[in-house]
Amino acid sequence: MSFVRDFILSAPRRLAMPVLAFPGARLAGCTVGEMVTDPAAQVAAQRALHARYETPFVMTAMDLSVEAGAFGSRVFATETEIPTVTGRLVTDGEQVARLAVPAVGAGRTGVYLETARRLAREPGGAIALGGMIGPFSLAGRLFGVSEMLVETADHPETVHALLAKTTEFLVAYAQAFRATGARGLIIAEPAAGLISPPAMRVFSSAYIRRIVEAVAGDDFEIILHNCGAKTAHLAAVLEAGAATVHFGRPMDLATAFARAPADVVVCGNLDPAVVFGELPPEEVRARTLALLQAGRDRRGFVISSGCDVPPTTPPANLDAFFAAVREFNAAG
Numbered sequence: 001m002s003f004v005r006d007f008i009l010s011a012p013r014r015l016a017m018p019v020l021a022f023p024g025a026r027l028a029g030c031t032v033g034e035m036v037t038d039p040a041a042q043v044a045a046q047r048a049l050h051a052r053y054e055t056p057f058v059m060t061a062m063d064l065s066v067e068a069g070a071f072g073s074r075v076f077a078t079e080t081e082i083p084t085v086t087g088r089l090v091t092d093g094e095q096v097a098r099l100a101v102p103a104v105g106a107g108r109t110g111v112y113l114e115t116a117r118r119l120a121r122e123p124g125g126a127i128a129l130g131g132m133i134g135p136f137s138l139a140g141r142l143f144g145v146s147e148m149l150v151e152t153a154d155h156p157e158t159v160h161a162l163l164a165k166t167t168e169f170l171v172a173y174a175q176a177f178r179a180t181g182a183r184g185l186i187i188a189e190p191a192a193g194l195i196s197p198p199a200m201r202v203f204s205s206a207y208i209r210r211i212v213e214a215v216a217g218d219d220f221e222i223i224l225h226n227c228g229a230k231t232a233h234l235a236a237v238l239e240a241g242a243a244t245v246h247f248g249r250p251m252d253l254a255t256a257f258a259r260a261p262a263d264v265v266v267c268g269n270l271d272p273a274v275v276f277g278e279l280p281p282e283e284v285r286a287r288t289l290a291l292l293q294a295g296r297d298r299r300g301f302v303i304s305s306g307c308d309v310p311p312t313t314p315p316a317n318l319d320a321f322f323a324a325v326r327e328f329n330a331a332g
Contacts, residue, residue, distance in 0.1 A: 004127060004184045004221035005243050007056075008265050009300055013329040014292060016322065017267060017304045018276075019186070019225070019246075021061035022082065022311035023318060024049040032311050033079035036063050039114040046119060050126050053322045058122065059129040060115045062308035063108075064188055067133050067169065068141040070107035071099070082311070088144040093158040099142075101169050104176045113176055120181035127184070129223070130177035134189025135207040138166040145191055152199055159203060167207045174215045174222075184221035186246065187211065190307075193228020193250065197236045200229075205240040212241040223267070227307040231255045238264065248306030253291070257298040265300040270321075272305040276313045281320035288324035 008015060024045025025032055034041040046058040065083040069075045077083035090096050105113070112130065119128035133141070139162045140148040151159050170187075177185050192204035208224060216222045222241075227248025229237050234256055237245055247256060247268040256266050270276065275287050288303065295301035303325065309318070 002184075002216070002218055002221045002243055004223075005263070005265055005300075007127065008244075008302060009263075011056075014295075014325060015056050015302050016325045017055075017057045017302045018270075018318075018321065019059070019062055019272070019305050019308040020049060020055070020318075021045060021059060021308065023309055023313045023315070025311060026315070027052060031079040032082060033077060035061055036066075036077065036083055037108065037111060039111055039118055042111075042115040043118045043122070047122065050122075050124060053318070055126055057129055058119045058126045059186065060112045060119070060131045062131055062186070062188060063112070064133045064137065064141070064190075066108050066112060067138050067166075067173070070102045070109050070169070071138075071142055072102075073142060080311070082308075085141045088147070089142045090162070091143070091147070093155065093161065096143075096158055096162045096165070099162070099165055101165050104169070104172045109173060109176075113180055116177055116182040117180040120183070128180075128182045129184045129186055130180065130182045131186040131188065132170060132173055132177070134187045134192065134204065134224075134226075135163050135166045135170055135211070136195075136204040137189050137191040138170065139163055140191040142166070145194070148191070149194060152195060152203055156202075163203065163207050167210055171211055171214045174211050178215050178220045183219070184223055184244075185215070186223045186225050187242070188225045188227075190226060190228045190248075193226050193230065193233060193248075197233050200233055200236040201239055205236050208240040208242070216241075216243065225307075234259055244302075246304060254294060257295060257301065262300065265302060266295075266298060267302040267304045269304065269306040272307050272309045272313075276305060276317050276321065277310050279317065281314075281316045284317045284320040285324040285327075288321050289328055292325065292328040
């Protein structure tokens, strides 16, 4: 059993692991733009969040433009918004064949590796986690998401050729995260939730399994995040082989609790935009307590946001979430 999974399964209280980084900018006195370009700013944000909420996990920010930027995609960024990929880098099989696989450290990947390295050395006992995009979602950013969905049916050989390259890079990137001393890696594969369960098996889970087999072990955990996966996708997600799965709002967690093997940790799935970003604190508390109650009998359940918590999330809502977790634990 891995260190992270053992920590979760043996915890005497219910743990919370929202995908939480960018709201820390306000606490640390920095900007989103600084966080995505400066490891010191990311670490400061995580340090501030950990100090305020005693978070059991600290993590690199979920920035799904990093890897595409390393390949050469155009990335739009501001000081206040999470960067996004613009345009298409490759548009057909010939361009895919010519596409070069970048070295780890290219673009801003070095920022995230250095952040993970520093987080792993932070005092306080929190478990450090890195983060990266998944192979199918990266392919979609390079080829265009809607175009990639069509290509899986019309020219699957092109998709597989591109996935071979994205996976080659991501295996090396994951190995570099492991070398930082981080205890795990959140792989975000949201685009795979847009395809059918059989297609997910072929175009996503099979490739994620390659990453899992290359890096997962007793000292390093893979956490597979898919905020688009529905209940019909559950079996396909589990086939990827990750010891921990992390779901968004579309997944029925009650079904996941019933069908996932007992030794698989299930995380999720409070809506980050609505619950954390829009509801009043008293409703955040109520939603949090309701989900904790629903997962009471699942030993391997970690309450979380369904995806990354927006930078503009009111601090009062984060306060309400963590206070509700403490309330639930205190009640036994």
